[in-house]
Amino acid sequence: MSVVYLNGQFMPLGEAKISPMDRGFLFGDGIYEVIPSYAGLCVGFAAHIQRLQQGLAALEIRCALTAQDWKALVQQLIQQNGAGNLGIYLHVSRGTDSKRAHAYPQDIPATIFAYCFDIAAEPEADIDKAPRYKVMTATDLRWQRCHIKSTALLGNVMHHQQAAALGLNECILFDEQGFLTEGSSTNVFIVKKGLVITPPLSSQILPGITRQLLLSILRQHSTIQVEERSVSKNEVLCADEVWLTSSSKEVAAVVEVDGLIIGAGKPGPLWLKAQSLFKINKYNY
Structure with a gap:
């Protein structure tokens, strides 16, 4: 079973649970990124994280993780999932509130979720083999x-x-x-x-x-x-x-x-x- 990250902990995917009152579930109130990696090397990591942080700022979602924190998280996630050809999905929602209301709630912690999935080998630069x-x-x-x-x-x-x-x-x-x-x-x-x-x-x-x-x-x-x-x-x-x-x-x-x-x-x-x-x-x- 794959290892995922949820709110500060690494765990098996089957153990990851998110409240139905999470605003990501109720409103799609969140930001995500997908970063490709091959043999442990990420493509465009800094640019992906910069876009993630810009999106969070645009939606006024507070997330304490720095770029360096994200790098450490992603590297550990890759290692725990075998460091093959992996896509890394990063997801930050505004968090879980006690009620469903359109206005942004104040002072709730963001929900931070990340997991890996298998991707194909690096695309070839070959006219005959290219999709x-x-x-x-x-x-x-x-x-x-x-x-x-x-x-x-x-x-x-x-x-x-x-x-x-x-x-x-x-x-x-x-x-x-x-x-x-x-x-x-x-x-x-x-x-x-x-x-x-x-x-x-x-x-x-x-x-x-x-x-x-x-x-x-x-x-x-x-x-x-x-x-x-x-x-x-x-x-x-x-x-x-x-x-x-x-x-x-x-x-x-x-x-x-x-x-x-x-x-x-x-x-x-x-x-x-x-x-x-x-x-x-x-x-x-």
Whole structure:
């Protein structure tokens, strides 16, 4: 049985109990992070913890753990779960109150939970072996604070289910003006004539850590040109390449959008360069 962390203690998963009066359960009132690790090495750890702390501040949730505390917690959790290829899920809710009320309660301790789960081996930078994603599009119907990595993910879940019900891998979203926001669980990039383009961060886009790392790596370790600007739906459908980024997927190649073949219907040459560079440099940030 896997070992988890709950409110200061490590314990078997089956022994972890959280009150039904916890605001994370009642309201989705919390923040979470998912950090990939391979053989004990985390990808983008500092950036993940910084985003976690920013989300907690945005929701006015008080949590006493420092970045160093989180590092020690995660390292011990990895060690107690075998230090293989693991995703680390971190979850902080506002805590447990004596009643259900919308207003934030005062002076209750946050609930802090963390566990590990097995993930696949590191994604390959190989056109023939790379997964080929097929996606659909939809109008973005989620709340307007998507930059906060809240545990209240029902809007994302419903959009993802739209795709899953059709046997597709992801649903990429557009605002009411027809401009790209993100996927239900990913950030989105396009490539056109050698230029890599992704929408700028806004309240409708989660500041993905893989997105952040990839932009830094491309700018610092390649001559590939990158732009952050608005992207129309037509640009997505006419792109030479489309990529999804996330902690679990790293840089994933999309070969079909709404039934239309993207590029040659396989991962493209810039995807190969990007994923190769990401694989080499991802532990340096």
